Amino acid sequence: MSQQEVRVPVADPKNPYAMPAAMPSSVDRQPRSFDVDDFTVPRPKDPDWRFTPIARMEEFFQVFQASAATTVTVSNIDGTAVDPERVRVGDVEMGAEPTGTVLAPSDRAAVVQWHSARHAVTVAMSGELDQPVLVKIHGNGLDLDAVHLVITAAADTHADIVVEHDGLARLAEGVEISTGRHSQVSTTFIQEWEQGSKHVGNQRIHVGEGASLRHSVVTLGGDVVRIRMDQDFGGEEGDLNMLGIYFVDPGEHIEHRTMVVHNHPACKSRVVYKGALDGKGAHATWVGNALIEPNAPGTDSYELNRNLVLTPGAVADSEPNLEIENGDIVGAGHASSVGRFDDEELFYLQSRGIPEIEARKLVVRGFFGELVEEIGVPAISGHLMKVIDRRLSRGENEAMQHVLEEK
Amino acid sequence: MSTLEIKDLYASVETKEGRKQILKGANLVVNSNETHAIMGPNGSGKSTLAYTLAGHPKYIVDSGQALLDGKDLLTMTPDERARTGLFLAMQYPVEVPGVSMTNFLRTSKTEVDGKAPALRQWSKELNSAMKRLRMDAKFASRSVNEGFSGGEKKRAEVLQLELLKPKFAVLDETDSGLDVDALRIVSEGVNRAKENTGLGLLLITHYTRILKYIKPDVVHVFAGGKFVKTGGPELADELEATGYDQYLPEGANSESALA
Numbered sequence: 001m002s003q004q005e006v007r008v009p010v011a012d013p014k015n016p017y018a019m020p021a022a023m024p025s026s027v028d029r030q031p032r033s034f035d036v037d038d039f040t041v042p043r044p045k046d047p048d049w050r051f052t053p054i055a056r057m058e059e060f061f062q063v064f065q066a067s068a069a070t071t072v073t074v075s076n077i078d079g080t081a082v083d084p085e086r087v088r089v090g091d092v093e094m095g096a097e098p099t100g101t102v103l104a105p106s107d108r109a110a111v112v113q114w115h116s117a118r119h120a121v122t123v124a125m126s127g128e129l130d131q132p133v134l135v136k137i138h139g140n141g142l143d144l145d146a147v148h149l150v151i152t153a154a155a156d157t158h159a160d161i162v163v164e165h166d167g168l169a170r171l172a173e174g175v176e177i178s179t180g181r182h183s184q185v186s187t188t189f190i191q192e193w194e195q196g197s198k199h200v201g202n203q204r205i206h207v208g209e210g211a212s213l214r215h216s217v218v219t220l221g222g223d224v225v226r227i228r229m230d231q232d233f234g235g236e237e238g239d240l241n242m243l244g245i246y247f248v249d250p251g252e253h254i255e256h257r258t259m260v261v262h263n264h265p266a267c268k269s270r271v272v273y274k275g276a277l278d279g280k281g282a283h284a285t286w287v288g289n290a291l292i293e294p295n296a297p298g299t300d301s302y303e304l305n306r307n308l309v310l311t312p313g314a315v316a317d318s319e320p321n322l323e324i325e326n327g328d329i330v331g332a333g334h335a336s337s338v339g340r341f342d343d344e345e346l347f348y349l350q351s352r353g354i355p356e357i358e359a360r361k362l363v364v365r366g367f368f369g370e371l372v373e374e375i376g377v378p379a380i381s382g383h384l385m386k387v388i389d390r391r392l393s394r395g396e397n398e399a400m401q402h403v404l405e406e407k
Numbered sequence: 408m409s410t411l412e413i414k415d416l417y418a419s420v421e422t423k424e425g426r427k428q429i430l431k432g433a434n435l436v437v438n439s440n441e442t443h444a445i446m447g448p449n450g451s452g453k454s455t456l457a458y459t460l461a462g463h464p465k466y467i468v469d470s471g472q473a474l475l476d477g478k479d480l481l482t483m484t485p486d487e488r489a490r491t492g493l494f495l496a497m498q499y500p501v502e503v504p505g506v507s508m509t510n511f512l513r514t515s516k517t518e519v520d521g522k523a524p525a526l527r528q529w530s531k532e533l534n535s536a537m538k539r540l541r542m543d544a545k546f547a548s549r550s551v552n553e554g555f556s557g558g559e560k561k562r563a564e565v566l567q568l569e570l571l572k573p574k575f576a577v578l579d580e581t582d583s584g585l586d587v588d589a590l591r592i593v594s595e596g597v598n599r600a601k602e603n604t605g606l607g608l609l610l611i612t613h614y615t616r617i618l619k620y621i622k623p624d625v626v627h628v629f630a631g632g633k634f635v636k637t638g639g640p641e642l643a644d645e646l647e648a649t650g651y652d653q654y655l656p657e658g659a660n661s662e663s664a665l666a
Contacts, residue, residue, distance in 0.1 A: 343464060348501035348551075349511070351461050352567065353489035353519040362514060366505020366550065 032104040036063060036115060039108040048107060051285040051317045053253050056224050059144055060172050060200045061108050063115045067143035070169060072121045077132040077162060077379060087133055087159075090122040098122060098150050102176040103204040106230050106259070110202035113146050113172035120148035120174075125159040125185075132160035132186075132379050139169025139197060146172040151187060155180035155208070160377050161187050168194045173201040179211045181235070186214035188380055190387055193222035201227040209235020209264075216375055217273075218384060219246040219254050220391045226255040238267040243375060244286070245368050245384075247391055248314065250279030258303070259289045266298035273305045274371050276364050280313035291323045292332060300330035307338040308367055310360055361392045409476050409492065409574045411437045411607060416471035418459045428469065429455040431632035435609075437575065442601070442608040444618055444643060447629035448651040453611045454498065456629070457579040461495040462488050475575065490519055492574030496564040496581050503551035508563070509533070511551045512570060519571050536569050540596050557584040565596035569603075576600070577609045582617035594620030615647045630654040 030048075031038045041061045042049040074089045076082055082089065092099060099120045105111035123133065137147060153159055157180060165171075179185045193199060199222050207213045211234075219225050231240065240260065248254045260269045275284045288303040307316035320334035341360065349359035368388055375381045418430040429452045437443050447453050459466045460473055462485035473480045480488045503511070512533065517523045524532075537546065540562045552560050561581055568576055578597065582590055598621060600606060610621060618626075618640070626642040627634045628651070635654050636642070 344501045345503045347463055347485060348497070348503065349506075349515075350485035351489055351495055351497075352511070352515040352571065353486050354515055355486045355518065356484070358514065358518065359486075362506050362511065363503065366503065366507075368505075370505050 030106060032106055034100065034104055034111065034114060036108075036111050039105075039111055042108055048257075051287070051319075052226060052255060053224065053283075056253065057109075057198060057200055057226065059170065060198075061112060063112050064144050064146070066116050066118055066146040067141070068118060068145065069140040069143055070145045070147050070171060071136075071138045071140065072147060072149070073136045073138075074121070074123060075134050075136075077134045077383070082133055083130075086125060086127045086129055088122075088124040090124070092120050092122055094118065094120055094148060098124075098152055098178070099148060099176065102150075102178050102206045103230055103232065105174075105202060107202070107228065109172065109200045109226070110174065110228065113148070113174045113200070113202060116146040116172055117148040117174060118146075120150055122150045122152070123161065124152045124154070125161070126154035126157050128157075129159040132162050132377070135161065135163040137163065137165045137173075139165070139167035139171060139193065141168055142170050142196065144170050144172070146174075148174045150176045151178075153179040153183045153185045155182060157183040157185060159183075159185050160380055161185070162190065162380060162383065163188065164190045164192070165199065166192045166194070168197050170198045171200070173199065175201065175203040177203065177213070177215075178206040178208075179213050180208045181210055183208055183211045185211070186216070186375070186377055186380060188216040188375075188384070189218070189227075190384070191217075191219040191222055191225055192387065193225070195221070195223065197222045198224045199227070200224075203227065203229040205229060205231040207231065207233050207238040207240050207267075209233075210237045212239035212241070214241045214243070214375065214377075216243040216380075216384075217245070217256060218387060219244075219256070220387065221247075221249070222252065222254065224253045226253075226257075228257040228259070230259045230261075232261045233264045233267045236264050236266050238264065240267070240269040242269070242271040242273075243371055244271075244273035244275075245371060245388070246273070246275040246284060247388075248275060248277045248282040248284045250313075251281040253283045253285070255285035257287045257289075260291070260301065260303070262290070262292045262296040262299040262301060265296055267296065268300040269302070271303035272371060272374075274308075274368060275306075275316065276308045276310055276367060277314035277316055278310045282314040283317075284315075285317040287317075287319045287321070288334070289321045289323070290332060290334070292326050292329060294325045297326055297328040298330060299326065299332065302331065302333040304335045305337070308364065309338060309340050310364070365389070365392055409439045409607065410474075411493075411575045412472075412474045413460075414472040414474065416456075416459070416473065417469040418455060418471075419467045419469055420455065420465055421467070426467070429632050430459060433471070433629075433633050435627070435634060437607045437609060439574065439607050440601070440605045441625065442610060442621060442623045444610045444612060444623035444626045445629050446612060446626065446643065446646055448655065449613075451630045452632040453629050454579055455632075457495055457577045457609075457611055460488075460493065460577060461485060486518065489571075489573070490521075494568055494571060494573035494576040496561075496568060496576060496578045498580040498583060500552045500560045500564055502553045504553050506551050507548055508551055509547045512567065515567070516570060533570065536566055539599070540566055541592055542566065558586065558589040561585060561589070561593050562596070565593050565600070569596055569600045572600070572604045573606055575607045575609070577611065579611045580613070581610075582612055582614065590617060591620060597621055615643045618643050628654050
């Protein structure tokens with residue numbers, strides 16, 4: 001028998017497209033680590049930071065002494081105490097279980113938060129909850145602070161949790177979310193920061209086998225808010241639904257990055273982020289990554305971002321990225337748009353006696369309302385609509401406020 | 408009693424080929440309780456007149472006035488005109504996604520009246536108005552005009568006319584695209600609004616069909632950007648028989664004449 005030489009294909013670094021299968025995915029190349037030195041301080045041209053005003057958040061790139069001024073309280077959404085049988089609230093040292101169990105920091109800001117936070121608040125949910133859990137995170141000033149929150153749901157849990165941020169803060173926040181097999185969970189994060197606040201967040205999310213997670217983010221205020229969300233699945237048939245709503249005022253930078261990873265077969269992901277921008281220097285950024293790994297056949301993924309520019313001078317960056325490494329999938333779609341307020345709609349509403357400013361509010365409320373309804377948990381969507389109306393009816397007289405708030 | 412007086416109105420529109428004057432000295436007086444039919448060939452400027460009165464940003468007033476009880480509408484924003492008492496039923500009502508009809512109607516009513524309507528009475532009024540126009544109750548929860556058929560959109564326009572109770576209404580080809588039943592229902596709504604509030608009507612149309620249901624007191628021929636002839640209801644029948652050709656300048660192409 002003669003020996004035959006077998007040539008193993010090797011990717012040519014000068015021409016990666018010659019051998020696409022051997023191309024490393026860009027997400028793979030990024031480090032995941034708890035070591036600060038594994039990440040360089042971001043520079044304006046770094047792909048992950050090119051939309052971010054780095055100079056306005058450079059204090060978040062070096063490990064700091066956290067002020068511990070931020071208060072974190074956990075209750076039911078109606079204010080009553082949680083049932084300790086089904087919602088266990090704890091406080092642990094950083095590094096102790098369950099912290100650090102969901103993925104690992106993915107950028108410099110995330111690893112700095114990990115080392116700057118002193119302890120973590122943990123919320124472990126199990127069974128069937130009667131009403132949503134509310135975590136209130138209240139900022140008490142501009143001294144740099146870091147908080148860490150770990151939300152876990154045991155197998156078969158049915159639970160909803162809302163995390164509200166308000167007050168004045170410069171906050172580095174780490175959130176770990178892990179849901180068990182066949183659980184059905186919704187997590188809703190609301191940012192209603194006072195003017196002057198900064199919030200740099202990293203969320204690490206693990207969706208259990210056959211579990212469904214509805215993950216919503218609503219950002220309505222803050223000078224600089226940048227939230228990066230990294231996610232993966234724990235088994236087949238996981239279902240992830242990420243909804244986002246943001247409202248950007250003049251001079252604000254509001255950024256959301258959703259990094260969805262399909263690493264198991266037959267999982268489904270939907271990412272829908274919608275934002276309205278108002279005024280000069282209002283800057284929104286949405287970057288949505290969806291990575292479908294070779295071992296994830298049957299993946300069904302879709303991501304969408306829509307921006308509504310209400311007045312000239314606002315800037316919206318919208319960047320969907322798809323990396324598909326498996327051809328045997330149900331779907332991988334994306335859509336992205338930045339649109340101006342429609343003049344014909346405005347004229348129609350005005351011709352019915354509605355002043356321009358009210359007309360704009362009606363349209364914006366409608367723009368978000370469709371998304372809020374999708375959340376499907378009445379207690380949460382009602383709560384969200386109230387939050388959005390509060391934002392929209394700023395400065396309204398009482399009678400009009402009443403009209404705007406009642407649908 | 409109210410009066411709407413259009414005085415020597417000139418207006419233009421910005422086109423790709425530059426600014427083009429459409430209205431060329433329109434004059435008209437309409438009083439409460441009067442119905443004026445405005446008829447004319449395509450491209451004569453009838454819709455421009457309607458949109459200019461309502462304040463659409465596309466149309467630029469070159470000179471002239473439109474006085475509602477002495478107040479010049481043309482110096483007002485579109486919403487101020489509506490609150491002063493003008494209503495335009497559009498030929499192509501605009502879809503406003505995400506804004507429910509109920510919410511829209513109540514906001515509009517609140518603005519036009521200057522105060523929020525009493526809730527119970529309002530929903531009663533809304534429901535019965537919808538019922539009279541044979542509109543399904545589901546309409547109220549749908550987004551404004553979104554996914555409505557042509558006929559449904561026109562009914563929704565007349566619904567607003569009935570609820571907002573303006574002093575003057577311009578109906579821009581409200582009859583176009585309606586089948587016989589819908590035309591009757593819509594016309595009944597307009598007649599009801601007039602009976603209840605005594606509003607003055609400007610009825611823009613190509614065809615005499617709608618005039619069988621909404622009886623005009625005065626019929627005008629509008630051509631070349633102005634009113635060229637005025638008469639009684641018999642003028643409409645005359646137009647039906649002879650067309651608009653005689654009102655067009657020599658050599659002009661009338662689309663309706665060609666069709």
